[in-house]
Amino acid sequence: MAELAIDRDFLPRYGALPRAVQRAVFAAIGKFAEHTHAGLHLEKLTGARDPNVRTFRVNNFYRGIVVALGGARFLLKDVLPHDDANHYATTRLFTVNHALGILEDRDQERIEAFASDLPATAPAGVLDHVPGTELTRLGVDPDLIPLLRRVNSEPQLLSLCKLLPETQRTALTGFAAGLPADEIWREVSGLVMLGEEPGDVDPRDLAAAARRTPDRIAFVNGPIELAAILEHPFDLWRTFLHPTQRDVAYRDVYSGPALLTGSAGTGKTVTGLHRAVFLAGRLPDDGGKVLLTTFTRALAEALDRQLDRLCDTPTVRARIDVISIDRLAYDIVTRGRRKKFTIGSDEVLDPLWAAAAAAGPTYQNRAGRITKYGGAFLRREWEQVILAQGLTTVDAYRDAARTGRGEGLRAAHRDQVWAAVQAVVDQMTAGGLRTHTQLADEAAAIAGTGPAPYRHLVVDEGQDLHPAQWRLLRALVAPGPNDMFLLADPYQRIYDNQVSLAQVGIQVRGRTRRLTVNYRTTHEILDLSVRVLSGDDTLGLDDEHDTLRGYRAVTHGGIPSITTHTDRDGELDALIEQVGTWLDQGVEPHAIGVAARTGRVVDVVSRTLQDANIDVADDKRGVIGVRVATMHGMKGLEFRCLAVVGLDAGVLPAPNAVTSAADDPHAHRQDLQRERCLLFVAMTRARDVLYLSYSGAPSTLLPTARPAPGTAS
Ligand SMILES: Nc1ncnc2c1ncn2[C@@H]1O[C@H](COP(=O)(O)OP(=O)(O)OP(=O)(O)O)[C@@H](O)[C@H]1O
Numbered sequence: 001m002a003e004l005a006i007d008r009d010f011l012p013r014y015g016a017l018p019r020a021v022q023r024a025v026f027a028a029i030g031k032f033a034e035h036t037h038a039g040l041h042l043e044k045l046t047g048a049r050d051p052n053v054r055t056f057r058v059n060n061f062y063r064g065i066v067v068a069l070g071g072a073r074f075l076l077k078d079v080l081p082h083d084d085a086n087h088y089a090t091t092r093l094f095t096v097n098h099a100l101g102i103l104e105d106r107d108q109e110r111i112e113a114f115a116s117d118l119p120a121t122a123p124a125g126v127l128d129h130v131p132g133t134e135l136t137r138l139g140v141d142p143d144l145i146p147l148l149r150r151v152n153s154e155p156q157l158l159s160l161c162k163l164l165p166e167t168q169r170t171a172l173t174g175f176a177a178g179l180p181a182d183e184i185w186r187e188v189s190g191l192v193m194l195g196e197e198p199g200d201v202d203p204r205d206l207a208a209a210a211r212r213t214p215d216r217i218a219f220v221n222g223p224i225e226l227a228a229i230l231e232h233p234f235d236l237w238r239t240f241l242h243p244t245q246r247d248v249a250y251r252d253v254y255s256g257p258a259l260l261t262g263s264a265g266t267g268k269t270v271t272g273l274h275r276a277v278f279l280a281g282r283l284p285d286d287g288g289k290v291l292l293t294t295f296t297r298a299l300a301e302a303l304d305r306q307l308d309r310l311c312d313t314p315t316v317r318a319r320i321d322v323i324s325i326d327r328l329a330y331d332i333v334t335r336g337r338r339k340k341f342t343i344g345s346d347e348v349l350d351p352l353w354a355a356a357a358a359a360g361p362t363y364q365n366r367a368g369r370i371t372k373y374g375g376a377f378l379r380r381e382w383e384q385v386i387l388a389q390g391l392t393t394v395d396a397y398r399d400a401a402r403t404g405r406g407e408g409l410r411a412a413h414r415d416q417v418w419a420a421v422q423a424v425v426d427q428m429t430a431g432g433l434r435t436h437t438q439l440a441d442e443a444a445a446i447a448g449t450g451p452a453p454y455r456h457l458v459v460d461e462g463q464d465l466h467p468a469q470w471r472l473l474r475a476l477v478a479p480g481p482n483d484m485f486l487l488a489d490p491y492q493r494i495y496d497n498q499v500s501l502a503q504v505g506i507q508v509r510g511r512t513r514r515l516t517v518n519y520r521t522t523h524e525i526l527d528l529s530v531r532v533l534s535g536d537d538t539l540g541l542d543d544e545h546d547t548l549r550g551y552r553a554v555t556h557g558g559i560p561s562i563t564t565h566t567d568r569d570g571e572l573d574a575l576i577e578q579v580g581t582w583l584d585q586g587v588e589p590h591a592i593g594v595a596a597r598t599g600r601v602v603d604v605v606s607r608t609l610q611d612a613n614i615d616v617a618d619d620k621r622g623v624i625g626v627r628v629a630t631m632h633g634m635k636g637l638e639f640r641c642l643a644v645v646g647l648d649a650g651v652l653p654a655p656n657a658v659t660s661a662a663d664d665p666h667a668h669r670q671d672l673q674r675e676r677c678l679l680f681v682a683m684t685r686a687r688d689v690l691y692l693s694y695s696g697a698p699s700t701l702l703p704t705a706r707p708a709p710g711t712a713s
Contacts, residue, residue, distance in 0.1 A: 002072040004029065005210050005219045006229065008240045010078050015233030017062075017079065024059045025079050026230055030223050042066065045086060049093045049108035052206065055085050065089050069207040075103075075217060096209040097167060099139035099185075100192055101201040103209040103217065104165040111147070111163050118150050125149045126157050130175045138171040138185055148172070167191055190550075215242055228312055237270040237519070238310055248513050249274035257484035259462075259501070259508040259542055262515030263551050264529070264684035268487040269636070271515070272458045273303065275485050277311045279456045280319040289453070290320045291476060293328060294460040298619070299636045300324040303460065321454075325469050326436040332443035332472075333434075344433035349424075353379045356424045361416030373417065381405070382421045384496060387441050388467040394418045405667075441468035447475035461636060462488035462541060464495045470504040490538045490546045494632060494678045498670075501541045508542050516550040518684075520638055522557035525690045529683040531703035532676055560683075560690035564698065568604070568646075571695045575605065575645055576612045578691055579626060582641045589615055593639035594628045595682040597654055601646040602630055631682040642686035644679070647694040647702050652679065676701055 014025060042054040052068045063085035067075040080088060091109035096102070125148065127135070132145045140148070144164075151157050157176055161169040167188050174184035192215075202208065210217045218239045220226045229239050241249065248260055249271045262268050272292070280290045292307070294300050304322045311317045323331075334340050353375030360378070362370050373381075384405060391397045398414050409417065428434065447453075448471075457477045459465070465473075477483045484506060501508055518526055530548060540546040565571035575594065582592050594609075596602050606616045606628045615625030627639070646652075653675035659667035679701050683690060692702070 002074060003219060004226065005069070005073070005075045005217050006226075006239075007075060007077050008216045008218070008236060010076060011229070011233040011236060011239075013078060014230060021059065021062055021079075022230075024062070025064065026227070028056060028058050028064060029076060030226065042068075045089050048090045052094060053089045053092060055089045067094055067206065069210055070205065071207065073207045073210075075206075075210055094206065095141050096201060096203040096206065097139045097165070098136050098142070098201055098203060100167060100189065100212075101199070101209055102167075102192055102213040103206060104167065106141075106165060107163050111144075111160070114160055114163065115147050115150075118147075118156070120150070123152060125152050126154060126176050127151065127172070134181060135171070135175070138175075138181065138188055140168050140171055144168075214246065215240055232309055235309055237267065241270070241274065242267065242515070242517055244513065244515060245271045245274070248515075250278055253481050254485070254511050255481055256479065256511060257486060257501070257506045257508050258511040258513075259486045259488065259540075260513050260515065261488055261490070261540055261546060263489050263491050263518070263548060264681065265518040265520030265526075265553075265638075266489075266515035266551075267517075267519055268489065268515060269303070269306070269460050272460050272485065272487045273306055273310050276307065276320050276456075276458045277316060279458075279482060279485075280311075280316045281313070283319050283455060285315070288319070288455040290456045290458065291328075291454040292320055292322045292458045292460070293325050293473070295325060295464055295635065297324045297327060299461065300327070302636065325440070325465060325472075328476075329436065329439040329443040329469070329472055332446055333439050339432065341432055341434040341439070344428060344435055348433065349379070349428070349435070350375060352424050352427055356420045360420035360423075361413060363413055373420070378417065378420055378424070380496065381417055382425070383435075383437055383466070386418075386421060387437050388497075390441060390444070390468065390471065437466050437468055440466060440472050444468055444471035444475055447472055452476055452478040456482055456485070458485045458487075460487045461492075462486045463490050463493045464497055464635075465499065466495075466497045467499050467504050470499060470501065470506060474505050486541070488541050490540045491533060491548070492635070492677055492681050493538075494635065494674060494681055496674075499541055500543050502543060512540075512542050512544070514546075516552065518551065518553040520687055521553050521684055522555050522688065523553040524557055524559050525683065525686050526551075526553040528560050528690070528703055529680055532680045532683065532701060538673075557688055560686075560692060562698075562702065562704070563691070563693040565693065565695045568695045571645060571693050572605065572608045574693060575643055576608060576614070578643060579609065579614055580612070582689070583614070587641050589625045590617065590627065591640040592626045593634065593637065593642045593685060594626060595631050595634045595642065595644045595685070596628075596646040597631055597652045597678070598646070599630055601651065602628055602633075605645060631678045634682050634685050638685050638687055640687050641689040641691070642683075643691040643693070644682050645693045647679075647692055647699045649697040649699055652699040652701055 014022060017025065042056050044051070044054055050067075054066050054068060055063045056066065058064050058079055061081055062079055063082050064079045065077045065085055065088055067077055069075055078085070078088065091107055092105050093108035094103060094105045097104050127148050132142070135145060135148070136142050147160070151160060154176060157172060161172055164172070170188050170191060171184055174187060192213075211219070218229070220229065232238060245267050260268055260271055276290050276292045283290070292303055294303060300322050307317065307320060307322060311320070330341070357373055357375040357378055360373065362372050385391070385400055385402050386397060389400055391400055394415060397418050398411050402409065452475065454477045457473055459473060473484070486501075486506075486508065521529070530551070533548070538546050563574055565574060579592060579594070583589065594605055596605060609616050609626060609628065615623060617623060617625045617627045627637070631644075653672055657675060658671040661668040683692075694702070
């Protein structure tokens with residue numbers, strides 16, 4: 001039976017082929033994977049630079065290209081129109097990188113043309129100072145060395161480099177720039193995602209090289225897997241995991257809770273989905289289940305859809321429950337009760353807190369004046385101290401640590417604050433009102449009294465969960481191997497919850513991994529987004545400092561635009577123009593997003609787009625269209641084209657979300673950092689295009705656009 005591998009770049013091209021051609025491709029390569037290539041005539045073209053390249057007939061117009069890897073193993077490289085396929089097959093040369101052990105290819109025909117244009121001998125080559133052994137040690141193909149010796153100017157070298165794989169290009173330009181070898185090696189090895197250490201590289205063993213290139217080449221386990229891959233050709237994440245993602249997702253055993261961090265777009269969710277399926281696949285048929293949970297219902301629905309695409313075994317799929325954390329808490333608290341609760345909105349609850357504050361405790365402020373605690377202070381105290389620590393008595397509250405809550409509260413004040421908080425909670429109870437956090441606290445207590453219902457837990461968007469939610473999750477699965485698999489990015493923390501997992505009984509020490517490659521966003525978008533963050537380290541859920549070291553994007557695109565307007569009307573006109581252009585360019589409405597800091601700006605934008613006959617997504621009414629949402633509502637989503645608007649001073653940072661520095665400098669810094677994270681989250685939702693705009697003065701958090709390194713300005 002022939003063994004077939006597929007090149008990553010082939011899949012999107014397959015996806016773009018006409019349906020009839022896709023069917024013909026599938027039939028041809030299906031035959032290939034099923035039996036041997038006996039049913040398929042593999043043609044070796046005369047004049048081919050590489051004796052291992054073959055083509056096969058798909059239909060009258062298309063031919064497939066494969067590389068014989070040795071034995072009955074083949075790499076499916078592409079399917080192209082007849083003439084293009086023949087040209088490709090005769091001009092490419094596949095080589096094994098001596099240093100990295102990976103399979104690479106180069107345009108040999110153009111290299112030959114380049115060579116014939118060079119003078120036969122050069123007075124002094126640009127790389128004469130580098131011995132040939134050093135060039136090969138860093139992965140330059142040895143057969144290129146005689147040609148390199150004839151290259152005597154930097155422009156010549158750059159022209160040649162354009163025809164070479166990126167690894168070799170990087171090595172050669174590094175040598176030409178006089179960089180030390182270890183620095184060049186760091187750059188070269190950082191470009192690829194090795195499945196394993198290369199060890200002794202055999203440059204003739206193409207199959208071994210293909211296996212060492214798992215982020216670009218996937219071996220297929222027969223026709224069923226092939227069909228599953230080809231069914232979703234654009235979902236590359238299903239097949240081509242980064243080696244770190246694969247290693248993390250498919251690790252046999254974590255001796256306890258494991259934490260995967262990584263900033264926006266690094267594939268945490270993708271890795272979590274793979275882990276959930278892997279764990280569910282190993283569960284015996286005894287009713288044991290995996291819980292996959294996340295922050296909101298919309299995100300849970302998105303996970304559900306992705307899971308359906310990843311897992312095609314119904315019995316395995318049925319062992320995974322996907323439920324948002326709020327739904328989970330609500331269901332546990334209301335299970336078996338006739339009376340249900342209403343979740344109190346801010347509009348309903350804020351007046352209760354304000355009234356309690358007006359009637360409630362006073363304190364002497366820094367200036368010596370007698371002042372009242374505000375409603376927001378009381379509510380935060382309830383959520384961040386009382387519910388966070390599950391405090392049920394005033395005595396417990398009196399002794400509780402109030403880390404991160406700014407100035408201390410003396411015992412007498414705590415008694416007053418407790419009484420004011422309890423008054424609001426009593427009113428809520430009387431009115432059948434609850435908050436999600438409160439329900440999580442109650443659900444944790446209920447869940448803690450019974451047997452744990454799940455075997456494994458996978459938790460996405462962990463950075464924003466409240467301690468009560470973590471207590472609930474801890475209670476849902478018995479401590480032990482593979483109990484909890486947690487995904488979080490502290491740079492995307494946009495709510496008030498700064499949690500230490502250790503303090504909620506979840507020990508991840510020694511089981512933390514970090515992803516660094518951003519698969520979503522372009523280099524240019526990421527470059528601008530990262531500059532929104534203050535550049536400081538941030539504290540992770542494992543109490544360790546997290547950094548953005550090594551965080552990088554793999555694709556390039558246009559420079560994000562920042563447009564300035566004198567007033568909101570002008571800004572909205574420009575937005576309509578921009579969204580209209582994207583639609584005209586064929587971007588589907590649901591692949592376009594518009595984010596703003598406040599609900600008010602969101603409402604204005606939605607109305608304006610609708611007035612311009614542009615559909616705006618409305619999940620409740622089932623309308624598919626451009627998604628307009630607050631920055632908070634953008635969490636976890638992604639769009640081909642994204643506008644972030646209303647980035648004015650006075651709107652971002654939102655004045656009501658930032659404690660004044662005079663009242664509490666510590667809270668002020670934290671609040672500002674949260675606003676920065678919020679903008680970072682919004683901007684990193686963009687895949688290809690990012691458009692930013694403001695009216696009047698720009699937000700102080702907005703970085704100035706600058707050309708990204710390596711990009712024309
Ligand atoms: N190995 C991969 N190959 C191709 N695409 C990938 C890979 N891993 C992730 N992606 C894609 O990158 C994008 C981001 O992935 P994902 O949503 O899992 O990242 P994340 O770290 O959870 O992001 P965020 O924290 O910003 O929500 C998605 O479009 C996903 O399909």
